């Protein structure tokens with residue numbers, strides 16, 4: 614097995630949640646993509662991070678917009694994950710196929726998400742073929758329920 618295939622295979626053993634990162638440009642267009650590379654980073658100040666492919670428009674959009682949100686998907690939101698992972702989607706004036714909401718700080722979030730965090734852009738660090746987008750959390754929401762999981766290249770649910 615090549616190093617590249619072994620790298621992907623090893624990482625597929627890391628179970629994660631599924632989130633959608635969203636932002637709204639200064640000219641009013643919103644865009645989001647499905648992301649499993651979400652992580653908490655710091656408590657004081659409250660920082661989180663996501664790692665985004667450099668070919669994606671998100672890092673440039675958030676640089677200009679100054680903020681973004683992370684929606685942590687509920688286990689019944691596979692359709693939202695698939696939609697926001699579809700290649701080639703363009704920014705749109707509002708949510709289209711998947712319903713959305715807007716936070717008090719003006720960030721778009723996925724409607725029905727189990728939790729969300731609205732952020733100001735804190736820092737962006739290019740590393741390899743991805744950019745680490747670090748957000749300073751300004752607003753949060755959380756609810757009960759079970760999260761959507763991603764493990765071994767497939768969606769999973771929590772089995773307790």
Ligand SMILES: Cc1cc2nc3c(=O)[nH]c(=O)nc-3n(C[C@H](O)[C@H](O)[C@H](O)COP(=O)(O)O)c2cc1C
Nearest residue numbers: 646647648649650664665666669697698700701702
């Ligand atoms: C479960 C799952 C997790 C993903 N995690 C990431 C991620 O952490 N970072 C990333 O850049 N893309 C990730 N993707 C892929 C992007 O969602 C996808 O490449 C992107 O939406 C394509 O849009 P584009 O053609 O506009 O670049 C993930 C996809 C899925 C299904």
